[in-house]
Amino acid sequence: MDEAGQGDRSEHEGVPLRAARIQDVAKLAEVSTATVSRALATPERVSAEARARVQEAIAKTGYVPNLAARSLRSQKTGMVLVVLPDLANTFFSKILRGIEETLFEAGYGMIISDLDGSPEKEAHFAAFTAAGRVDGAILLNGHLFGQTREGEGKPAKIKIPLVALCEAIPGVDIPQIEIDNRAAASRMTQHLASLGHHSIAYVSGPAINILERERFQGFKDGLEAAGLPFDPELVIPGDYTVASGVAAGQNLVARSGRPSAVFCTSDEMAIGLMRTLFSAGLKVPEDISVTGFDDIEFAAVAEPALTTIHQPRRELGQAAATVLINLLQGRPTPKRIRLETELVIRDSVRPRA
Amino acid sequence: MDEAGQGDRSEHEGVPLRAARIQDVAKLAEVSTATVSRALATPERVSAEARARVQEAIAKTGYVPNLAARSLRSQKTGMVLVVLPDLANTFFSKILRGIEETLFEAGYGMIISDLDGSPEKEAHFAAFTAAGRVDGAILLNGHLFGQTREGEGKPAKIKIPLVALCEAIPGVDIPQIEIDNRAAASRMTQHLASLGHHSIAYVSGPAINILERERFQGFKDGLEAAGLPFDPELVIPGDYTVASGVAAGQNLVARSGRPSAVFCTSDEMAIGLMRTLFSAGLKVPEDISVTGFDDIEFAAVAEPALTTIHQPRRELGQAAATVLINLLQGRPTPKRIRLETELVIRDSVRPRA
DNA sequence: AAGTTTCATGTAAACGATTACATGGAACCC
């Protein structure tokens, strides 16, 4: 039993001193390491008898393949990078869950990068992808990273599969999973208009944002469809956060001629805005109608319950993960997936008095 | 220049066919691979001249170290696993952000595992740690995974540093980062009692939960301190989610003798519960006082604004990450860190009429 | 000036898997 040249693979009281390697399993099962490897990766190419012996040896040794070694040799990591602008945002967290679920089922792990607006972090994660630490990436941030300036040296180009989720990335040919923001915003605007509102304020997202640009277009589309004029005065800047909703509310309250309805491009902002309106003695929807966008968990339980656009967040995450997995495994995949949104009518909107 | 035996490292139009390796850098800088490696890991051990040449060569080739190889050789991954029960929960997402920030600064990456109550996933992530894919882990789920049953084989024991965050793990000797749940719950209870409420309902978390047990103890402590009796009838089961808050509200509305105050052990539940109360025609705080726990973003903008216990979520995450990093780098670290909570008084509580 | 220490560097052996290629035997076909 005791071969020479074994090194220090001794045991004591049945507890292995070091984690088992494929060699240990091979020795115990009396096969070669190649057979062990195949028994795991392609069981059908190994005889039933050998497979059984390997299984037993694995159970006995508690062997777990070393992923660094596997990754080094096979040039695959089994990891997917998810890049997003704000981890703390409710909107993203449910999408993340959809992604994680789907990746997990396919045997992939998820590494998260919360960019947090820092270019330093972007550079770091660009290096990540180049370092072969992940097999692919899902981008929720609306732009590519690692946009190295031209001329200087040879930029480490990203050549792993990428998928853009929610925010399309202009000028890059990668699959996109999204909703039709423009149509949804237009629909919401027309909904308000159909209830008699002809002075509708718009609380925007960050101006650079593709998402914002689409929704803003949709807002204007909706006004036009309803035969209403667009008034730049009624556009209030925001950034999707509760705090910016609160600020937008203050902006609104300070005005003399108030619009009869406010279209907020995120539920967070709508909730923050309503808070400010209440504090100022205004009632929603009696004095002013408010809508959101996204249909986060809290939209339904806000007071008043928020009329909003429902986004299938979990499904968006699942779809993105599925597309990426297909890409990684060389299967064909559609270039663009658009999931349906839904206008959810609750209590924060009322026909104009 | 053109050495023989170079393999297929040819270039075309300045675009490298394959990612640069340390060898390529070494050749270009006219040093050995060891020097390149040292120039990166321990610059002070390399002459200024060689360092400069290496830097230049790295810039020219766009070299990025292959992390699988590094990890295989050095037995370190630069990765930390974060295990949590519910990724979609607002409470966790801000903690995650604190963790990510701190890990990033120290050069670590974050892998997330959303357990989602699935034992299958637990097993998978136990294997993860055993497979040497991560250097350490932060556990937010209140128990260890990979609790292999005794006797059978040799379980792949987890021997990487672990840190328990928020939920202490009983019977395991690992550092814990937490708040004093019991004291905080007691304080909130006494606050309600001091305002004349002597019939206080308690909406609980999941019963198995350590967190819940501590808060429940604190609730009873508070009652006792205020000289109030404990009435099991007034304990309503919940699981921290909005939906369970809604259910608890229905439970409450259906009762004949209603308590004058409700202590919810999460803000989500409090918000859901208030929603139900409104729908039933009850007013908060006029008819009934409601409190939450956690002080999530929405607590301050809820209508009415929620009286709650503030938890320093970001700081909790940062502290856990810091402790783990210290552990990983062999520095001493306290066994237990307790961060301060704060009673935040807003508008959802009023003295008993 | 001979011996010792320090320093910068190079050589080559790991790290632990996967997999191309080789091998030998069984099964199959005319």
Next chain:
DNA sequence: GGGTTCCATGTAATCGTTTACATGAAACTT
């Protein structure tokens, strides 16, 4: 029965680093 195909398995090269050890020169020491 000889040639072909197929199958299960083994041998050994390979993935791209890090790092223990060796080396030789320079800088001190006494």
